[in-house]
Amino acid sequence: MPELPEVEIIRRQLLPLVGSEIIRASADDEDLFADGLTPENVVVRLQGKTINNFERYGKFLLLEAGENWLIFHPRMSGKIWYRTDPPPLPDRVKLELDLSGESEEKLFFTSLRRFSRFYWQERGNPGQHPKIAKMGPDPLHSEYTFDNFKNNLSGRRGAIKNLLLDQSFVAGIGNIYACEICFRSGIDPRRSADNISSTEARKIFDTIIEVLKEAIAAGGSSLNQESSATVYRGVGGEVGSYSDQHRVYGRENENCPRCDGEVKKIKLGGRSTFFCPDCQK
DNA sequence: CAATCGTCCTGCGGGC
DNA sequence: TGCCCGCAGGACGATT
Numbered sequence: 465m466p467e468l469p470e471v472e473i474i475r476r477q478l479l480p481l482v483g484s485e486i487i488r489a490s491a492d493d494e495d496l497f498a499d500g501l502t503p504e505n506v507v508v509r510l511q512g513k514t515i516n517n518f519e520r521y522g523k524f525l526l527l528e529a530g531e532n533w534l535i536f537h538p539r540m541s542g543k544i545w546y547r548t549d550p551p552p553l554p555d556r557v558k559l560e561l562d563l564s565g566e567s568e569e570k571l572f573f574t575s576l577r578r579f580s581r582f583y584w585q586e587r588g589n590p591g592q593h594p595k596i597a598k599m600g601p602d603p604l605h606s607e608y609t610f611d612n613f614k615n616n617l618s619g620r621r622g623a624i625k626n627l628l629l630d631q632s633f634v635a636g637i638g639n640i641y642a643c644e645i646c647f648r649s650g651i652d653p654r655r656s657a658d659n660i661s662s663t664e665a666r667k668i669f670d671t672i673i674e675v676l677k678e679a680i681a682a683g684g685s686s687l688n689q690e691s692s693a694t695v696y697r698g699v700g701g702e703v704g705s706y707s708d709q710h711r712v713y714g715r716e717n718e719n720c721p722r723c724d725g726e727v728k729k730i731k732l733g734g735r736s737t738f739f740c741p742d743c744q745k
Numbered sequence: 746c747a748a749t750c751g752t753c754c755t756g757c758g759g760g761c
Numbered sequence: 762t763g764c765c766c767g768c769a770g771g772a773c774g775a776t777t
Contacts, residue, residue, distance in 0.1 A: 465770040495753095523771080539771045541755080554756070577754045579771065622748055630748095631772080639770055687770070693756070694769070713770090734750070736769085 466538045468523060468636030469679035470696050470704070472604070474544050475520045477699045481546075481571070482517055484563040486510045486529065491559045496575060499584040506582065510534065510561065519590065522599055522635030524583075526590045533590045535583035536573065542580035545572040546699040554693055558582075576694055599635040603672050608634075613669045617657055624660060624668070625653030626733040634672065640685050643713045643738045645671050647722075652744045653737050654730075682706035687714060712738040 466474070489510040491503035501509075513530035520526060525544070527534040536542065545551045548568045550560075559573040559582065573580070585593045600616060601608040616633050627633050628642040637645065646653040649671045651664060660668070679685060684704030686696045696704060707714070711721050715738060716729040725742025 467770070470770090537771085540769070541771095575754095576756075577769085577771095579754065581772095620747080626748085629771085641770095685770075692758095692769090696770075733748085735771095 465540050465694060465696050466523060466542065466684070467638035467641050468520075468603070469641070469676050469706070470684040471520050471523050471525050471538065471636075472680050473684050473698055473704070475518045475525060478518045478544070478546070478571075481563060482515055484565055485514050486512065486561050487564050488562040489560065490557075492556075493558050493575075493578065495578060496558055496580055497582050501582055501584050506534075506559070506584075509584075515563070521590065521596050521602055521605075522631055523638070524590075524596060528590075531587050533585040533593070535585060535590060535593060535595070537581045537583070537595075538575070539577075539579035539581065541574075541576040541578075541694045543574045543576075543697060544699050545574065545697075545701070546570070547572070547701070571699075599631050600633045602635045603637075603676055608673075610666060610669050614662070614665055617660065617665055620657040622657060623653060623732055624651060624655045624657050625737060627657050628668075628672075629733070629735070636676070637672065639735050639737075640687075640710070640713045641675055641679065644711060645675050646739060647712045647744060648675060650744055652741070653732055653739050678709065679704075679706045682709060685710070685713075712740065714738065 489507040491506050494502055510529050516528040518527055525536045546569050550557050551572055551574055555574040555576055557572050558575055561571040590596055601612055620627055625642050625646050628637050649668045682705045684696055685706045686703040687707055712727050715727045718727050720727055720740040723743040725740045727738055727740055730737050
């Protein structure tokens, strides 16, 4: 569910907690813990540690606890809540952190579909973690340059939209923003990456930053609004409004906002893909 | 190496 | 009304 913008919003909302000590931790559901983590030992590793920072790479949220890093990937349905009571069912708490300070609020990590993963990086910096090391540049970091982008593009032959979803190409884009980026770039999502012109590549490169930043400014994309338990929410339960600005995602059969065409929905690489066949070339 | 496909899991909404 | 099926914002591993 959360893509780069949603994880970035969560990170910014959590930043005021930097400096807090983890007084008590509890964890459940061993399937979600990787790198030798278990619900038992993660508690031992976290308790008594100070939260020194929250960072983000792609869709990974990075929590610096003492000298080490707890790395959380929300995948489809992961959420982080900052509140006094456990979040409402059917969400179930996988990790709870009680922090020092006056506040009664605690951090709750949930994962309705249980796809989320907790990873661990001992000392050093989280970029050394193998999952992060093999990722492409993060569009909001300085290593995201057009030269780099164009180099990574060469030799790729698959559909451009699938390439945008490939985390080793660019980090942080998911299905919603891949559709929106193709639309805003005027590029047919089915176009093979190897016949994207330099001008078009430049357009896509710029649009990636533009769309992601706009989404952050709008509080992220929350599909289905209040109705679904899987909807994206900020740490205080806030719903994002960027879905109101989606040009094509979730808008099958609606009028194209740019031409006389109609938004279509197809499958591409097994994923729902929304686009306007009339003005995306 | 790069691309495709099935799979993991739970809850919801549509159709019959 | 109730049940069954398909679908969902992600990524991994096996296979071609």
